[in-house]
Structure formats: structure tokens, C-alpha cells
Amino acid sequence: MEWADELAARVSGPQVVNDSKTPSGTVNVGSLRGPVILDVITRALRASGHETTLLYGVDDLDAMDAQALLTPDAVERYMGVPLAHIPDQIEDGHASYARHHAQTFIDLFADLGIHPSRYYWMSDIYNTGDMDPYIQQALDRAHVVRDLYRRVSNVQHPDTWHPVLVICETCGRVGTTIVTKWDGDRVYYECRKDLVQWAHGCGTSGWVAPFGGRAKLPWNLEWAAQWSLFGVTIEPCGKDLATAGGSRDRSDAIAREVFEREPPINVPYEFLNIGGRKMSTSKGRGAAAHRIVEAIPPEQLRTLFIRPRPNHAIEFDPEGTDAIPRLFDEFDRLADATAGRPVKGELPPGSASIFRYALLDPAADIEAEATAFRPSFAHLAFLVQVPGADIPALMAAEKGSPLTLRERAVLDERLAAARAWLAAYAPDRARMSVHEALPDEARTLDLDQRSFLAALVAAAGGAGQPSGGDDWQATIFSTAAGVGLPPGRAFAALYLAFLGRPNGPRAGWLLASLDRGFVAARLREAAAADATMSPAGGGA
Numbered sequence: 001m002e003w004a005d006e007l008a009a010r011v012s013g014p015q016v017v018n019d020s021k022t023p024s025g026t027v028n029v030g031s032l033r034g035p036v037i038l039d040v041i042t043r044a045l046r047a048s049g050h051e052t053t054l055l056y057g058v059d060d061l062d063a064m065d066a067q068a069l070l071t072p073d074a075v076e077r078y079m080g081v082p083l084a085h086i087p088d089q090i091e092d093g094h095a096s097y098a099r100h101h102a103q104t105f106i107d108l109f110a111d112l113g114i115h116p117s118r119y120y121w122m123s124d125i126y127n128t129g130d131m132d133p134y135i136q137q138a139l140d141r142a143h144v145v146r147d148l149y150r151r152v153s154n155v156q157h158p159d160t161w162h163p164v165l166v167i168c169e170t171c172g173r174v175g176t177t178i179v180t181k182w183d184g185d186r187v188y189y190e191c192r193k194d195l196v197q198w199a200h201g202c203g204t205s206g207w208v209a210p211f212g213g214r215a216k217l218p219w220n221l222e223w224a225a226q227w228s229l230f231g232v233t234i235e236p237c238g239k240d241l242a243t244a245g246g247s248r249d250r251s252d253a254i255a256r257e258v259f260e261r262e263p264p265i266n267v268p269y270e271f272l273n274i275g276g277r278k279m280s281t282s283k284g285r286g287a288a289a290h291r292i293v294e295a296i297p298p299e300q301l302r303t304l305f306i307r308p309r310p311n312h313a314i315e316f317d318p319e320g321t322d323a324i325p326r327l328f329d330e331f332d333r334l335a336d337a338t339a340g341r342p343v344k345g346e347l348p349p350g351s352a353s354i355f356r357y358a359l360l361d362p363a364a365d366i367e368a369e370a371t372a373f374r375p376s377f378a379h380l381a382f383l384v385q386v387p388g389a390d391i392p393a394l395m396a397a398e399k400g401s402p403l404t405l406r407e408r409a410v411l412d413e414r415l416a417a418a419r420a421w422l423a424a425y426a427p428d429r430a431r432m433s434v435h436e437a438l439p440d441e442a443r444t445l446d447l448d449q450r451s452f453l454a455a456l457v458a459a460a461g462g463a464g465q466p467s468g469g470d471d472w473q474a475t476i477f478s479t480a481a482g483v484g485l486p487p488g489r490a491f492a493a494l495y496l497a498f499l500g501r502p503n504g505p506r507a508g509w510l511l512a513s514l515d516r517g518f519v520a521a522r523l524r525e526a527a528a529a530d531a532t533m534s535p536a537g538g539g540a
Contacts, residue, residue, distance in 0.1 A: 016230055191205065295425055
């Protein structure tokens with residue numbers, strides 16, 4: 001996390017951090033990386049003593065365009081119409097299509113510890129007339145805009161092209177109009193049927209004053225105008241916008257040459273990828289942001305986004321993998337390292353800062369959070385599948401003392417996440433049940449494995465019998481070593497005896513979660529069973 005602290009150290013004076021989003025449909029979880037990075041920057045600035053304003057905007061006067069058409073939410077009869085002017089397709093009280101999708105996304109922010117100083121909607125900004133001076137400047141300097149598009153991005157506009165998009169007074173479309181004349185007060189526009197492939201204009205043409213919400217600036221000019229209007233000093237953006245000659249370069253040039261101000265500091269960030277490709281709801285890749293938060297609590301989701309530096313891509317596939325359990329494990333490793341406990345494996349640089357910025361509350365007691373007891377997510381995902389398991393009591397026994405109120409809240413949060421993960425994302429091998437009767441598969445155990453199970457019964461019933469997952473795990477290893485059985489075959493014997501499969505959760509915690517009498521009886525039965533006995537299966 002040195003990058004955030006370094007950024008805070010090299011700026012001076014009050015800071016305005018900004019980001020915005022076009023609400024063209026359901027937003028995938030990868031789109032949360034930007035808001036989380038902005039929040040980290042804001043926290044670093046404030047911690048360094050900078051007065052900082054965090055803004056988040058919705059570019060809802062943008063048209064439903066070719067990109068929106070790729071999403072399952074798109075409404076084809078409204079192609080080319082501003083998103084703010086399209087009725088909400090779901091009757092849940094939102095004023096427009098844009099308000100529905102944007103609000104569903106930004107409603108997640110507070111739960112992620114992100115609290116913008118202000119939200120703004122560009123449809124409101126245009127209607128108030130606040131953008132009118134920038135529309136005037138862009139039109140007065142249309143020749144400069146055309147020239148910099150050519151120089152910066154090799155985009156050639158005809159000499160009659162003017163940088164403003166009128167909302168057609170007949171059909172209401174903004175994506176199908178082009179302005180070809182400007183007389184200082186009004187523009188001449190045409191709503192062309194064949195201007196774009198994804199929408200058809202109505203053929204209307206005429207003179208109109210492009211102010212007070214009757215028109216909008218093209219994206220690159222609108223972006224630069226936002227910087228001037230709000231006094232933005234820092235604005236990160238995705239790497240797709242930050243390529244050479246791309247959107248950010250064009251907007252930077254517009255800021256300098258048209259609106260006469262220096263552009264804000266850029267912090268380019270990489271994408272969240274699935275299989276090496278950008279997570280994109282529009283292309284059917286990735287989980288919706290408002291769904292993934294059900295299985296990943298805020299602090300683990302923040303960890304996902306801030307553990308690597310912003311310019312490093314994140315590979316994350318939540319469906320049918322252990323990606324979500326591994327994310328919990330990584331957060332717990334960061335907590336252990338921060339608390340000074342031993343940690344296996346290599347940690348990222350600045351792990352204590354990553355843990356601090358991952359916490360929901362920037363004013364949290366770091367030491368208290370780091371030392372709090374946090375049960376293994378994978379173990380909880382198993383326990384919620386064990387009928388009758390008293391999970392809070394089991395976790396208190398594993399901790400060795402009663403859970404604090406904070407630790408009980410963490411447990412409840414993780415239990416809810418485990419259930420959501422099992423319901424929506426977990427691989428089949430994570431779904432399991434303890435069989436009420438000895439599984440048929442246990443009859444395939446060989447003599448060495450049955451001898452191990454018999455020895456485990458004796459070891460567990462003697463003095464110092466295991467009482468928790470760690471104790472059971474140690475007893476399993478020592479018993480297997482005592483009879484000369486490799487650990488892998490010992491664990492397979494246990495899984496077959498209880499689950500009817502050769503793999504499962506951590507065996508020590510599995511046994512600790514079950515009634516001691518049941519465990520002893522099942523071990524004896526499996527130790528005595530062989531393939532010649534009559535089968536007795538069945539699952540719970």
C-alpha cells in the first residue's frame with residue numbers, strides 16, 4: 001500500500017478525488033475496484049492531513065448504445081436515448097433505467113466503508129445549467145477540439161463537426177444526432193437514421209440552443225469539464241481509458257487546450273479478470289456486484305481489490321472454485337502478520353497497511369481487529385452442512401474462551417457468507433454430508449487404513465483426548481505415523497468413513513464438530529468393516 005501513502009506525501013493543499021460510472025446495465029463486481037481504490041486514496045490523504053472531498057458521479061445522460069446492447073438489461077426500443085430518460089424496466093420505485101442500475105451499484109458503497117462526500121447525476125448537472133459555460137467554450141473552440149482529436153488519437157472529424165450532442169426534440173435520442181453549425185447562440189443539428197449502426201434517428205433537423213439540458217458534451221469533453229466544474233485534483237481510471245492516445249490522453253489535452261487547466265493526477269488501475277479476460281457483465285463474464293457481496297463480506301472484498309498494486313491485474317473466478325475461501329484465508333494471514341503471529345508463506349509488501357486499508361472503519365482499533373479470533377471460512381462452510389452442529393460453541397472451544405461481541409459478529413458474517421457461497425459459487429466437492437450409517441465406500445478401505453482407524457479410536461479415548469480441531473489434527477498425524485500409514489491415506493480413510501468420499505474439509509475440525517460418541521462408534525465400525533460384509537449406506 002506504499003503507493004497510496006506516497007501519493008498522499010507528494011500533493012499539497014485541499015484535494016478533490018473523483019470517479020463516475022455510466023449506468024448502462026447490471027454492474028459486475030470488477031467495477032468495485034475503482035471505488036475501493038478511490039476510498040483508499042481518500043483515507044491516505046486524510047491521514048496525511050489533507051482536507052479531502054470524495055465525489056462519485058453517474059453519467060446518466062449518456063445514450064443507451066452499442067455497449068449497453070450487449071447486456072441482458074438493454075431495451076432495444078430505447079437505443080440512442082439518454083439512460084436518464086428511459087423508464088425503469090423493473091417496477092421498484094426508481095425514476096429511470098439509469099437510477100435503477102446506478103442506485104443498485106452505489107447502494108453497496110456504504111457497506112464497503114466507502115462514503116463519498118457527494119454523489120452527483122450528470123442529468124441534474126446539465127439541467128441546472130452548470131455545464132453551459134463548458135458547452136459554450138467547446139463550441140467556440142471546435143477547431144481546437146478537432147485538431148487535438150487528430151493529433152492525440154488520430155481521429156479525423158470533418159470540418160463541420162462540432163463537439164456537442166443534442167437531444168432530438170422529436171424522438172428524444174442523443175446517440176443519433178450530429179451538430180454541423182454554431183452561430184454563437186444556437187447549433188444546427190441533424191438526427192440521422194444511419195449515423196450509428198446500433199440506433200436509428202428520426203430525420204429531424206433544425207436550430208436549437210444547446211443549453212439547460214437540451215444537449216450534452218461528448219464523453220471526453222464531458223470528463224474534462226467535470227474536472228473544471230468540481231475542481232478535481234486526483235482521478236484514477238481503468239487501463240482501457242489510459243492507453244496511449246486513448247480517452248484519458250484526449251481528455252487531458254482537452255483540459256489543457258480547451259478549458260485551460262491542468263488535468264488531475266491519474267492512477268491507472270488494471271481489471272479484475274476471469275481466465276485472463278476482463279470481467280464484463282456485458283459479455284457474460286463475472287458476477288453481479290450486488291450478488292457477490294452476499295458471499296464476500298466487505299473487508300474480504302476490499303482485500304481482493306487492494307492487495308495488489310492498482311496497475312496489477314487480479315485473477316478471480318468465484319464460480320466453481322475455492323477463490324472465495326482463499327480470499328478469507330489471505331485476509332486472515334494479513335491479520336496474523338499484523339498481530340505478530342507466525343504466518344506460512346510469503347506476504348505482500350506492506351501487509352500491515354493492506355490489512356489497515358482493508359478494514360471497514362478507517363478509525364478501527366488495528367490491534368484489536370488483528371488479534372480477534374476469526375474461524376476458518378472453509379471449516380465453517382463444512383459446519384453449516386452438519387445437522388445440529390452448535391457452531392458458536394464449537395468456535396468458542398476452538399478459541400479456548402468465550403467469543404467477544406466483535407468475534408460473534410465476525411462469526412455470524414462468515415456463516416452467512418458460507419451459506420451464500422455454497423448456494424451460488426462453491427464447487428461440488430465442497431458440498432457434503434456426514435452419513436448417518438457407514439457409507440458403502442468405507443468398505444473399500446484396506447487393512448492398513450482399518451488398522452489406523454482402530455488405533456485412532458484408542459488414541460482419542462485415552463488420557464489427554466482431543467478436544468478441538470487442532471488437537472484432533474495432531475492426533476490424526478501422530479496416530480498415522482505410529483502405524484506407518486502416509487497422512488494422505490489416513491485422511492482418505494477418515495473421509496470415506498464419514499463422508500463416503502476420499503476428500504473433504506480439514507479432518508481434525510470435521511471430527512471435532514461431531515458428537516464424540518458418534519465419532520468413536522463410526523471409527524470402530526469402519527475399522528471392523530470389510531468388503532465381504534453386507535452393505536449399509538445412506539446419507540444424512
